[in-house]
Amino acid sequence: MTPLQFAVPIGALESISGAFPYVILALIVANLLTRHLAYKSYKRAAGEGADTLDRYTPHMAISALAIAASLLYLVIEPHSGMVISALVVGTFVADMFEFEARQVEARNNLEIERPKGAITASVFALLYAAYIALFWVIKGPWEAII
Numbered sequence: 001m002t003p004l005q006f007a008v009p010i011g012a013l014e015s016i017s018g019a020f021p022y023v024i025l026a027l028i029v030a031n032l033l034t035r036h037l038a039y040k041s042y043k044r045a046a047g048e049g050a051d052t053l054d055r056y057t058p059h060m061a062i063s064a065l066a067i068a069a070s071l072l073y074l075v076i077e078p079h080s081g082m083v084i085s086a087l088v089v090g091t092f093v094a095d096m097f098e099f100e101a102r103q104v105e106a107r108n109n110l111e112i113e114r115p116k117g118a119i120t121a122s123v124f125a126l127l128y129a130a131y132i133a134l135f136w137v138i139k140g141p142w143e144a145i146i
Contacts, residue, residue: 013076020073021133024084027066028129031091032122034059035115042102043112050106055099063092080132087125094118 038056045052070088074081098115105112135142 013072017073017076020069020076021129024066024069024073024088025126025129025133027062027069028088028091028122028126030062031059031066032119032126034062035095035118035122039112039114042099042106046102046106046112050103053103053106059095063088063095067092084125084128084132087121087128091118091121091125094121 034056038059041056042053045054066088067085070081070085074085094117095115098118102112102115104110
């Protein structure tokens with residue numbers, strides 16, 4: 001018996017394991033929506049001055065929930081969990097750097113650009129999350145071909 005086996009209730013996670021892909025997909029879609037709202041907030045704040053630019057709390061909360069959900073999914077499904085966790089964490093890191101870039105733009109009175117890197121990372125995460133959540137849609141034809 002290992003000391004860490006009680007850290008994560010695997011039995012409880014396995015009972016709701018079918019919902020994780022859909023939860024992750026919903027969180028990534030919500031992440032895209034809050035990123036758009038954050039961009040609007042950054043543009044508005046930059047017009048008022050560089051000091052008023054602050055992280056958009058709903059976006060950061062959704063990102064944290066997406067990371068937590070993908071890491072819990074990693075416990076249940078190691079392969080697809082590792083891929084989606086890497087994509088979600090990569091999106092979070094891209095968001096951090098994009099916010100710093102928005103601060104530099106605001107300080108130098110430049111036009112606030114869209115977070116292209118974070119959007120690209122989110123699209124990759126969205127595509128893979130849709131793949132693991134909605135594979136049942138194409139499963140029949142896929143198995144017929146492969």
